[in-house]
Amino acid sequence: MKKHSYLFILLMMMGAFACKERFNPPEVDTNLNYLTVEGLINTSGVDSTIIRVNRTVKLTSKVAIQPELKAILTIESNDNLVKRTLVERSGGIYYALPFALDATKQYRLRIRTSGGKEYLSDYTEVKVSPPIDAVGFEAQTNGVQGLQVYTNTHDATNKSRYYKWDFVETYKYNTNNFSSYIVDGRSIRQRNLPGEDIYYCWRTINSSNIVLASTLKLTNDVVAKAPIKKIPPGDERLGIRYSIIVNQQVLTKDAFDFWEILRKNTEQVGSIFDSQPSQLQGNIHAVSNPAEIVIGYISAGTIQRKRIFIDAGEVPVEFRYRRSGACPVDTILPKDYASTFYSGGQIPLDALTVPPSPTPIAYTTSSTGCIDCRLRGTNIQPAFWQ
Structure with missing residues (x-):
């Protein structure tokens, strides 16, 4: 690099550090x-x-x-x-x-x-x-890999020609640790399942991309495998069960x-x-x-709609979700119940007992994010879920 180039960079750096006032275009x-x-x-x-x-x-x-x-x-x-x-x-x-x-x-x-x-x-x-003929999926291993969700449709009258889709994704997931106990005021009791379960949840995501297709250059008004959504390999959506509902609309030119x-x-x-x-x-x-x-x-x-479900077992092994990261588990003694559970917001996992006494001598816990699935979704099963 020439000397004057180094000098130019130095002057730029000095100017950057000298500027104290924020500039907003x-x-x-x-x-x-x-x-x-x-x-x-x-x-x-x-x-x-x-x-x-x-x-x-x-x-x-x-x-x-x-x-x-x-x-x-x-x-x-x-x-x-x-x-x-x-x-x-x-x-x-x-x-x-x-x-x-x-x-x-x-x-x-x-x-x-x-x-x-x-x-x-x-x-x-x-x-x-016109109705949606099918919503399907296939594993794509070439190019950008992922599980590609697609749709098929056709108009026998050849009058549609311009299509627009949006979609809503919903998937079931679970946390790292299952909690058998719940804090109830100033006491700890067993959870009433499944109503108080916080291990399994559902998350819903609305589409943000604009998905379009035109059949104007085709003899027949047929859309085959129009790409709707590609899910990356190892995504959490492919962990248990995934659902997508595709909404189809026909547009004017x-x-x-x-x-x-x-x-x-x-x-x-x-x-x-x-x-x-x-x-x-x-x-x-x-x-x-x-x-x-x-x-x-x-x-x-x-608008025409069609929903499909995809179970983890239908996904190629190399595309399936694999949980990473450990969630350390701590043991909490009675003297720390108040600061940890009653006012500290921590969630108990399991009770530790010394047989034959059923009375817990301590409870285990972990970080809330490793226990409570509601932080990212809801534990109320959607009405459409099968």
Whole structure:
């Protein structure tokens, strides 16, 4: 390296250490407060319509979203015969109970904020999704390894063409140590099982990726093994039992283009060789100021769903979950019950006795994270679990 190069680096380091005042670029601290809207006008009469309305926040904000509260949302038909108002549930979520709508009409969403601003989506046609033919999985050992969950579908009328999926994962797991005892006030007693079991739990994860597919270039409207979710080898989800429910929606061409741009902007930007950010143009506009930026897209149609279960025994041996890390077990004597169990928050595992007396002379314990599965999920079995 040349001498002047070393000098340049030295000057840069001196400058870095000399700077005491934090610099925040204007873009970081600027709150543009854009309205964001997401949802589907569900026309099936089976599922509720759920619309989420929020505002963008600064990158430095401690909250991820700012809900748009006390807005009035109304679904309208292009013949003015349908006007249905949604109910605000919480946190910027608005819903309407299931109601069937005429699939030959077009629909839009009207939003009136508590501040008096009004927004309208474009009228959009109803897209009725065909059934999901199958949801399956296969072990992939080439490239990025993992258990690949996929879906198959088709439309015999060749009218769907643009597909979007999301999913919800649920899996059963257990902790390192089984607790037979529970602290009940100032005493310790045996657990009432299975109601008080904290060894087995279920965790649910909502999808965050945008999953799309188009059959426009195919003769037949058939989707075969569209990749939905890849689970890495050794993941905890593959430990006992795993379930995934896949939700399928058909989009218009404009809606598909919107979600494709959003997918590229959020998932593929990482280097100069990746797709660069594109202008995101949705179908929602401010009535009084068409130039105002509004982020989101409102579609109308139906959703098809299919769930599968995957047991650990169905997973290739080399992909199965193997617990790592030990959980040391301590013995707690009666003199330390108060500080350890009654006020210390520790959980007893097993009782130590000296036969023939059944009275415990001590209890064992470990770290709470090694005992209580509820720290990462719930010990209440989901209603759909089989």
